Amino acid sequence: MAQVHPDSIFSSPHVYIDHKFCSASATHFTVLKKSLLLNGKGFTVFNSLGNLVFRVDNYASISKNEVLLMDDAGHLLLTLRRKFFRKRWEAFRGNPMESEKATFSLVKSLGFSNKITANVFVNGVRKSKVWDYKIKGSCKSSWTIFTVSGETIGQVKRKEVKSDIVLGNDILNLVVEGRVDQAFVMGLLIMFDQIS
Template identity: 70%
Template sequence: MSQVRPHSSISSPHVCIDQFFCSSSSTHFTVWKKSLLFNGKGFTVFDSMGHLVFRVDNYASNVKSEVVLMDNEGQILLTLRRKRWSLRRRWEAFRGDPVESERPTFGLTKSLGFPDKIIANVFVDGSREIKQCYYRMEGSLCKLSCTIFSASGDIIAQMKRKEAKSDIMLGNDVLSLVIEAGVDHAFVMGLLIMFDQIS
């Protein structure tokens, strides 16, 4: 399995991948629903300075049940897989490039009975019990928005369509993402990619 990054000094309960991906203040990202590859699908994520932070380049592949989140250098941070034989839509996240027997770091399951919006529960450390749900996601396809809540109901990340400085709305493939202080950016990106898949 590939190594991630060295730890930083930030301590937070919302670290699932590595403390390196946390910030002591809220962080703004621009999410472009495009791949860096020609005519490819995926995500390209930039920070407020325009620097590449994360990318997903393999949406164009024929493997629809697996997606890989990479850092700006192409290092695999998370392998996201759709769980086989699941009655409800469930995706699981594994650190790096996992071996077959490895347990997922976290998973996401779509809740049923919400036709106009998507609600998903997030289970950390491979837990499959609903009572151990640590996070909740809510979003709307028509509004192109998504919010991640902690177990206490606090908003830890929010994504919506990005507006230009002149208050002109950009295209549907350009989104604004705000992640609160102390929250693992790679963890949030993994959730958003899985959320996009079950959409």
């Protein structure tokens, strides 16, 4: 079961999917928005040493309402399910039972700007209108995840190889702050990409 508890560094409840995906300092990843195993959509995530860390290989499946986030060995970390016409996604640790509550959920905010905003609720419960995390940005350029008090826990930008060369929309640079579960942030990245 995913652990959710307050952390003295962050004001929002902290979600831990697996402690092996937590680092004391900020961690950089390269995210390819494609599967290396299947001829279709997906995600393949490498750390700064070039080692595979996360993958999503099931975008070619019939069901577009469920996405599976796996580690490098193919172990299931999160099951992400779409609800309510792409405006809400729920995340469950591993392979959930029907009665299990979501570990966290993401809800697209209504608005008319060219930027997309989504609110994240820990435990998937929306007891009040107060969100635990917020994501702002555009999946085609950059976005940021921050807490209620404005602390940044993750950022995504299009990958640059030099200061004047920007790669395509399907290659991203992900930075996850220290003491934040990287699988949690990767789950948010996938859901935010889907609502975009």
